[in-house]
Amino acid sequence: xxxxxxxxxxxxxxxxxxxxxxxxxxxxxxxxxxxxxxxxxxxxxxxxxxxxxxxxxxxxxxxxxxxxxxxxxxxxxxxxxxxxxxxxxxxxxxxxxxxxxxxxxxxxxxxxxxxxxxxxxxxxxxxxxxxxxxxxxxxxxxxxxxxxxxxxxxxxxxxxxxxxxxxxxxxxxxxxxxxxxxxxxxxxxx
Amino acid sequence: xxxxxxxxxxxxxxxxxxxxxxxxxxxxxxxxxxxxxxxxxxxxxxxxxxxxxxxxxxxxxxxxxxxxxxxxxxxxxxxxxxxxxxxxxxxxxxxxxxxxxxxxxxxxxxxxxxxxxxxxxxxxxxxxxxxxxxxxxxxxxxxxxxxxxxxxxxxxxxxxxxx
Numbered sequence: 001x002x003x004x005x006x007x008x009x010x011x012x013x014x015x016x017x018x019x020x021x022x023x024x025x026x027x028x029x030x031x032x033x034x035x036x037x038x039x040x041x042x043x044x045x046x047x048x049x050x051x052x053x054x055x056x057x058x059x060x061x062x063x064x065x066x067x068x069x070x071x072x073x074x075x076x077x078x079x080x081x082x083x084x085x086x087x088x089x090x091x092x093x094x095x096x097x098x099x100x101x102x103x104x105x106x107x108x109x110x111x112x113x114x115x116x117x118x119x120x121x122x123x124x125x126x127x128x129x130x131x132x133x134x135x136x137x138x139x140x141x142x143x144x145x146x147x148x149x150x151x152x153x154x155x156x157x158x159x160x161x162x163x164x165x166x167x168x169x170x171x172x173x174x175x176x177x178x179x180x181x182x183x184x185x186x187x188x189x190x
Numbered sequence: 191x192x193x194x195x196x197x198x199x200x201x202x203x204x205x206x207x208x209x210x211x212x213x214x215x216x217x218x219x220x221x222x223x224x225x226x227x228x229x230x231x232x233x234x235x236x237x238x239x240x241x242x243x244x245x246x247x248x249x250x251x252x253x254x255x256x257x258x259x260x261x262x263x264x265x266x267x268x269x270x271x272x273x274x275x276x277x278x279x280x281x282x283x284x285x286x287x288x289x290x291x292x293x294x295x296x297x298x299x300x301x302x303x304x305x306x307x308x309x310x311x312x313x314x315x316x317x318x319x320x321x322x323x324x325x326x327x328x329x330x331x332x333x334x335x336x337x338x339x340x341x342x343x344x345x346x347x348x349x350x351x352x353x
Contacts, residue, residue: 041340043228048340097271097284105271107284109301142301142327144284159299161327163344166226174224174232176344180329 032057032154034187040074040086041180043164049074049086051181057154057189063096068108072181074116081123082132086116088162088179090141103148106156113138114162114179137164137177149189156185216276216316217242218304220324222348227254235343243275246285255341257293257334264291266298276316276352280305293334300328304350316352324350 034055039048053072059065073087092110119132140163147156164177218241225233234253239246246268255262268287275281281304288297305323306316316322328343 043342046339095273097273105284105286107271107273107301140327144286144299144301159329161301161329161342161344163327171226173230174226175228175230176226176232177228178329178342178344180340180342 028061030057030059030061030063030189032059032187032189034154034156034185036070036072036183036185038158038181038183040072042086043177043179048182051086051183053183055185055187063104063106066094066096066106066108068092068094068110072183081121082118083121084116084118086114088112088114090160090162092141092143094143094145104146106145106147108141108143108145108160110141111139112141112162114164139164139177145185147185152188152190154185154187154189156183158183158185216318216352218276218316218350218352220304220348220350222250222324222326222346224345224347225252225343226345233343235346237346237348241270243272244270246270246287248287248289252341257291260292262291262293262332264293264296265289266296268298268300276304279314279316281316291332293332296330296332298328298330300326302326318352320351322350322352324348 036053040051051072051074055070058067071089076085090112092108094108097107098104115136117134143160145156145158160181162179220239222237225235227233237250239248249265251261251263253261266287266289268285270283270285273282285300303325308320326346330341332339
């Protein structure tokens with residue numbers, strides 16, 4: 001299975017995007033570098049936390065196939081002897097799902113990691129001396145983005161969901177770890 | 191004899207697959223009944239959906255989300271944007287929709303996939319009248335008593351039948 005995995009993935013990619021990527025002129029591409037800002041909702045909380053980040057996006061000119069790498073973080077929040085923060089990075093493939101030029105809806109899917117910590121200062125450590133908790137969670141991510149081009153300027157509004165990995169025990173218990181991100185993006189494209 | 195019969199069967203399936211692909215304007219009926227959640231036990235969330243390649247009409251009820259003591263229940267209309275529609279053996283699509291619930295207005299965003307449970311159909315379009323596995327990652331945005339609530343279905347699974 002593992003030996004055949006690249007071949008299976010290549011076949012799926014070819015089925016999904018092959019027609020579109022082959023239609024693009026050879027060697028043509030779009031590169032966009034964007035900054036992002038928005039809110040994050042954690043799995044176990046209904047509060048919205050401010051986040052910011054950056055992304056790089058490489059696309060065929062017809063936007064049939066897009067590669068995207070992104071990073072975002074919630075700034076560290078300090079209060080009452082504790083500090084906490086979340087961050088994540090993702091790699092995704094995507095495609096445009098509407099036909100209009102210069103604006104439209106885009107779909108992305110891929111994987112990544114969400115991480116974070118809660119730190120306690122010296123006066124707030126328990127008897128065990130623990131300085132805090134860290135986590136790093138791999139998972140699947142999917143996003144839907146409405147984006148527009150104004151000359152060299154790239155603008156987008158996006159909703160992204162990250163679903164953290166669950167082990168067999170958690171899956172049997174029907175547990176999932178969803179993170180939601182709502183972001184606005186602005187950048188430049190070439 | 192076996193080889194000849196197998197070749198004929200594959201040729202027939204190829205022809206049937208192409209015929210389906212050219213007429214891929216079928217309806218799909220879906221029932222979803224398994225949903226994960228951050229708490230053990232998942233969500234008791236159920237939906238019934240009728241879709242084409244371009245839209246989906248759904249009714250849903252989530253017993254894990256209470257509005258004034260009653261299960262969140264609503265109906266939505268979604269515009270579907272297929273990445274691979276029902277001419278593919280494995281469908282991928284995104285959906286954006288809006289509707290009403292007993293808690294207030296709702297919008298929802300979905301990343302969905304429909305995967306045939308019959309491997310014989312691998313190279314062809316979505317098989318008719320046969321159950322397929324529907325897997326969604328759905329986010330619902332609700333306005334309940336002037337509060338914006340985001341509710342996720344990290345995995346919402348069910349069965350689909352195309353007809």
